[in-house]
């Protein structure tokens with residue numbers, strides 16, 4: 001089975017409790033420390049087996065193989081990847097069946113993570129999530145005053161559109177944001193705007 005490690009907690013001594021997003025579900029598994037085990041880390045894609053024993057309430061993670069990406073040795077990219085993947089834990093932790101959407105989305109993002117500013121990949125992926133969950137607010141109407149937005153637009157949590165003067169946050173060119181919303185493309189946004197969208201997303205998916 002394959003999956004992404006989206007949460008890790010230290011249990012007793014060097015043991016770990018690991019939450020893995022697979023193509024079907026979220027699995028929380030126990031990993032016993034062993035010197036011969038390969039190192040695992042948050043955000044890693046792994047191939048693994050689940051060992052269910054009657055004695056323990058939590059199944060064991062076994063036979064782990066790290067499926068590396070070409071960018072995994074780039075500290076900065078790995079750091080942002082770990083931030084990005086941990087957002088999925090808080091978003092999905094109460095779901096049992098997640099379906100393949102989120103796994104496939106991470107696969108797609110991972111394959112593009114080294115090709116451009118990874119925050120662009122994350123922001124574009126987030127639009128796909130909002131769309132998939134029926135939460136993408138395309139209508140340019142302000143969250144606060146409910147009036148239409150002309151000219152610059154800013155977004156608040158869940159990328160809800162708002163007037164810059166109502167949200168007290170800097171605005172973005174509306175056409176550039178519409179391009180992002182309609183075509184999941186950050187092409188017309190500059191890096192500063194992408195940075196801001198990244199921070200809004202990091203508040204929670």
Ligand SMILES: [Zn+2]
Nearest residue numbers: 142145163166
């Ligand atoms: Zn307003």
